[in-house]
Amino acid sequence: MMTLYSFSTEVRLRCAADYQGVFDGALFKVHQPHFLFLAKPSEQLQSRLGVIVAKKKVRRAHERNRIKRLARESFRLHQQQLGLLDIVVMPKIGIEAVSNADLHQQLEFAWQKLQRQAKKYQKVAVSPSLH
Incomplete structure (x- = not known):
């Protein structure tokens, strides 16, 4: 069976409440030289992605679009390995x-x-219930 690599609306954080949920409940934080990733376990059936590119950080619209496109494309290719996470990606200056x-x-x-x-x-979340 071929794995489906799509980026449909089900795998997007769409409303402000979805983003706020990640900001408030972020258990995972990953810093890269030009990105910040926040994530929390998803309550949905699949991982979801939200990309925030502020005009304050990236002035030109075509650059903001390029960054969003690259993040979405990369997520689309890796979403099967990520497990169930809600992820927000934010670029740095x-x-x-x-x-x-x-x-x-x-x-x-x-x-x-x-x-x-x-x-x-x-592993940590599952192991206490085993004792």
Whole structure:
């Protein structure tokens, strides 16, 4: 069976309450040179992504769109390995000067780190009930 790599509305954080839930309940935080990732276990049936690119951090619209496109594309390819997480991605100042290849590399590292943190959390959350 072929794995479906789509980015439908079910895998997006869509409303302010979804984003606020991640900000308030973020259990995982990953810093990269040009990104900040916040995540929490999802109450949905799949991982969801929200990308926030503030005009204050990235002035030009085409750069904001490029960053969002790269983050969505990278998430789309890695969502199967992430488990059930709600994730918010925010760029840091200076990101517009970074090449797509470097951003892909940072996103790749961040997904791996989030995956490790989520697995560690699941082990801790499950193990107390075993004693």
